[in-house]
Amino acid sequence: MNTKKQAEQILRDGHVKPTSIRLEVLSYLLGTDQHPCVDQIYLDLKERIPTLSKASIYNSLHLLVEEHIIQKITIEDEKTRYDADHSTHSHFFCKGCGQVMDIEGLDPNDFKSPLLKEFEVDQIQIYYAGYCPACKVQKEDKTDE
Amino acid sequence: MNTKKQAEQILRDGHVKPTSIRLEVLSYLLGTDQHPCVDQIYLDLKERIPTLSKASIYNSLHLLVEEHIIQKITIEDEKTRYDADHSTHSHFFCKGCGQVMDIEGLDPNDFKSPLLKEFEVDQIQIYYAGYCPACKVQKEDKTDE
DNA sequence: TTATAAATTTGTAATCATTACAAACGAGGT
């Protein structure tokens, strides 16, 4: 487990004081590919840190997003997800299992239309929605029987 | 104003009973390029229909989304926007004026990565965030003085 | 037409994620 070390380095580089909660939150995000929501982060960290408050999770996440250390992902409208990978990359949301996964291998910057010449584009979000391979076969099986 | 006729046709084609509220909501969406949220739709329609309930707006929107007649757009995480254009197209969200506008001229379907071969992709959402031409110059002016 | 059933619309209460904010805490510095 050296996501802690990694987190500390990232915070220092970003001139953000590496407080205990910030380290916990960032290190948690670095250690997962699940794009968790606030509640997920809170529940998992709370097991090791019983005094933890959900407000602290919000505090840290807001700061980290502000400092461009992590990114916010808005897919389902009920809850916001967070990603330690702040680079521009695409996601797939599975309506079956609810997972959000990275789709590598395509560069969203290629989507910059010439129509955006007059715009200042700070961020590109791309996501696909549908069924992941596992959930897809499940659905087909159900239709069969 | 023949968005009403248009709405009626679309509902019939989709085998959705064209009730008065559904016609109002769909016709409102057809008549705007603003990608309005529930409250915007509600407030504007309420002026002409004083008995209107917000629950009815939710009812109609949910049904229309379900029937693939309109689409839900999730950009800002506080509120959901709706679009009578259910085709796959891109949007730009301006952090200055808060507007969401269509970006034509690129087909998101071109971007189906080979990595998605095993997936069932029902929907592609792409949006850019930043500053629209108008807000961009305003920002630059402020920096100058 | 009148009665009856079904669907729609309304009003309101409940839910749930997020925000606001004041009190408690804790790491440095004196």
Next chain:
DNA sequence: ACCTCGTTTGTAATGATTACAAATTTATAA
């Protein structure tokens, strides 16, 4: 040890969405 300031916590407020039962409208049958 004491003070200060930023951090963390607990809790209340907000605001969008959902749930749901009552009222109203529309469709169907007698």
